[in-house]
Amino acid sequence: MTSEHIRRWESGALAHAVTDPFGLGPVPWLRGSETYFDDTGHVVPWYVDPIQPAPATTRYGRPGARVPAPRSAGPGPRSADDVGRQIKGFASTGAVAPGEAIDFHITVDPPQEFSVDIYRIGHYAGHGAAKITTSPRLSGIVQSAPLAADRTVSCHHWWLSWRLQVPAEWRVGAYVAVLTTADGYRSHVPFTVRDDEPADLLLLLPDITWQAYNLYPEDGRTGASLYHAWDEDGSLLGEADAATTVSFDRPYAGAGLPLHVGHAYDFIRWAERYGYDLAYADARDLHAGRIDPTRYRGLVFPGHDEYWSVPMRRAVEEARDRGTSLVFLSANTMYWQVELSPSASGVPDRLLTCRKRKGPGRPVLWREIDRPEQQVIGIQYAGRVPEPHPLIVRNADHWLWDATGAREGDEIAGLVAGEADRYFPRTALPEHEERVLLAHSPYIDGEGVRRHQETSLYRAPSGAWVFASGTFAWSPALDRPGHVDARVQRATANLLDRICKRD
Template structure:
């Protein structure tokens, strides 16, 4: 695309993070239409800060272009709030710092870098969403999942201030009205940015939306060629699932490049800053959800659990099983079109590419057919022997649906050796991802590449109620 021929700006990352409260901020919108404005709320003890906006892409390997920079802006340290209410929600009711116009900014995923007078930095992610997705490959920023894991203020949907063992202190609803922890964009940079760089490098027609946009806008996916769920896309509302399922049924290809996708059913509610800025998920405490007994389809728990169970594999093709694990990715169908140009053979292995969470094909009644297992990777997780599966199925409307079955797929694209994955593995995962994106961008993949069902070959005991993992070994 022409945008990526413009000069890049390699110095876009956070350098000196400093202490936890050195500088931090959030935006009052997770996404804006091109030309709209958003407000930044910033806290720092240093008297002034500046902000820079970077559009993430390829840009000749620089990975970003700076589209805007402020001058020095006044700032003050704003209070760290405590958790409030029965949902133990943390929200930073700060005063505004500056309003930012996106006039002239292209659609895309952006990082706003805050730099304090003392040099410390943080990111604030904002998406300039696409007005239409027709004819495009849609990249979904998983904002709901980002917030679920965000520990800023001491509380996430997983634990309270006591750390991972503090389940009783976890939030039941988390707010977008607060900064993100760590560098300000940890899940985006780990699980999404590498795919954005690859997709923009090969020049595909792309559209950018967030999980909140999918929930809000009926018909947003009309005419889309493909929808790409990136590396960690766990938290979905019923509306998100219905709209992506409807897109699949209309012939839009779907890819799940991570594992554990569409696992939690959530509800989005309003905050003081606007609608769909509160992510509600009671999880195992679902009987305490105010929707229970009134609207069971809206009760927030795991999708596969009551009171309105709909296992995720009816859409994804694979079922999340467990974590943590680290195992070799094992190719079983080297002639599949996704492996074209990789040079793999049956049994080719890529150490540590499977992990830390993984999915597998089960063959239960929710499994779409025909489904083709193209990588079947033995592993051990929590003392249990099992498998991770990469799988491809085709839907009656012509759509192709692919799931990698591992959360490390997107991370591996960087080739930086994370998790012990050999840097050379990036050549394999990049080529497979490029094959996927190019074929999915061309229209309903199932019409040209129908799945060859091989479930009986790789999971001969699937569907047997007395089957156990150990019986396969």
Template sequence: MSTTARAFRVSAFRVGWYAGRQAALVWSSGTVAGRRQARPALAVPRRTVGAGWEPSLEVAAHGWPEGAYLLRLEADSGHQRYVPLVVRSAGAAGRTLLMHAAATWQAYNDWGGYSLYRGRDHTYEHRSLAVSFDRPYAGSGAEKFLVYERAAVVLAERLGIPLAYTTGLDVHRDPAVLRGATTAVALGHDEYWTPEQRGHVTAARDAGTNLVFLGANTCYRRVRLEPGADGAPRTVVCYKNAFHADPYLARHPGMATTDFRSGPGADPESSLTGVLYEGYPADAPYVVESPGHWVFAGTGVRRGESFPHLVGVEYDRVTPDAPTPSPIEVLAHSPLTCKGRRSYADSAYYTAPGGAGVFATGTMRWVEALMAGTDADGADHGMDARTGAFVTRATENVLAGFAAGPAARHRPAPRDNAGALYGR
């Protein structure tokens, strides 16, 4: 910790469902003396920021239930920040596995003035090419978790289905965490994947593990993880369109840290997710195409019914010209205009030969919509309580249905309508 406050305290909250409360206090520290630590260091030429601070407090998490946590740091002045923490499950056999997107959290983190998107001068040209976990998260400390993940965790816990918890970094390191899982869930913004993570998730699908993609732009960037002194991943490398400047490429020509669909070893994400990321920024109504699908059971929706602002701020669509599983059913087909171009955002469902079902929402606002109309976070993009109720029921249907095992064995087969919708 680095603070100008004289002292601070730490409280650990497990996110979930506790008779209506959405978190439970599991531990708190005593008073810890505050001190201001050294300025962060910038490592060139990849413009990587590291805090390099001395530890202020060690927290023993022995006995904490596996799950998603927020550590609340509270200064004696009243100022607060968060630290997101996942207490990992050793395995997920017979359970729904929530995969938290730590690599994406870090990619957007501009603490110290640099992220994978911009440098201290706010230009893309001077962005980081590699970002380190050895620094705090900017802002509240947990923005990506709070916006794109927390509400899904609460809903899954409220459903009462057996759950397991992990991160994309852990799936990258050890595919065993996926073994026997009924379902693996990528949450609302899970953009940055390693080829290893993607391979392990694909293998799990092929073995019968259902997949849920609750956002858009999932598995879009191909990254490399570099270890710290303890061997655990500490650095996320992604050169993007400057991949040719990465020295690693000389000996690993198929490992360009750019978009999965680009560069050497192109492998569009649609072969896994069923949908292809297309654009940003977007704001459009979500339009139902297949009202009789089991995902929409109990919602009472009709074909053509719409939900304002549910599509955004990034979106995916079924793209028959890209590698796309078949048959695939478009459940929602939402017209939009993005940067002057007319297109569609699609929710889609397909089944794999091994029996797994795969559902993708096609919009990044899906998890945010779970809280629409409640004013819980004060920013719902204009989505109302009706939208919140629809998204909540559909998400419940997916998670509860998939918890019963490979979906092809107990749910209707997808009706291939993509060709009719796109004239191919």
């Protein structure tokens, strides 16, 4: 790899890491076999995100990020990247029903055989996932380079590599296709299996937000997300020069898992361990009306879910007003308004557009069009939290804190992290029968200003509960190594139990 490619790869890693301190989270099928030495000689355990940067400088003297070398020391696979494109792929759809087919489009360089292992995320006696099936050995080819037009990158022209017919008996859930070349490089493609069977809770995976952050390809030349793009020198540009439209017809950057996917996987492992009755769907299913959210006792939004379309918000508001509870386990939810449109070949919902004040049309922050997210969630985005701070318990006599051991003013270390929400007094609240703030937590923002985070719960006139954690760190506290907190686990169980019992 040339030094120029190294510099670009460093920039890409920096772009990947600035928004979420929890990264991808544990990749469960690596458990037990992936302790390895990074390029400084330190031992790195299996659950460390290899994309997390450390301070460094580029060869031009500018601040950059250092990325561990591919995992070549010792036996085991190595992570593919967007410079070498050793193996990369994407799926034809985000969610598929049992009995339907899902197509995978995969590039392999150099051309060689590869296989696809399908895993389902869950508790599985602590393993975090289970292998469900394996493809036959497949012939890999080098697909054409990604196409780019006005910073919209697409691989819609890639040939079909493998079609998976999902058996009718497969369980609904979050799945990952693990792509592995004969010479030991690995990449990933997430997808969802959903059906129309009844369940207590519907888990909605935020694939729209995942795609908004996707910088594929992180090659220093072509890749673009709604946040970043590259200039002619391979330096990373900010939002003013980023894409306004991104395509789902492309792999995810780096190892192929979305930036924020760990939040959802943390909740899934915990919820399935304790036997909650879950259905699964993607944000695009909610947008397209492929699911009826009013059929469930509660909707769970497990991770960073920042980008919402008009149909998504309308469906959720209707569900709440008809008695379906809402559980928002992260922060910065429903911040940007987006549009979904078909691909050039007419496949629905393959292009995601968010103008971010660029070009004609109205601004697309929900709060700027007189529809602040607080009117649904009860609180709304306040800003980033550069360093983790404790969550300060408030109203400890409330039933949500029952049996947690939490007392008024107790600190839950590190639970305010990443980004934070709070109550905005000058912004209208949703209609409610009762309302309580369950945490009030000071922190210092990136400019050194003292701010605060809040956790909110209200009951709508329909009887629906609406909970918002107000922090990125809530889901990781359920089942993330090094972050688990029994008080958060119990509080979440108190909430879901009450929702499932319609109390």
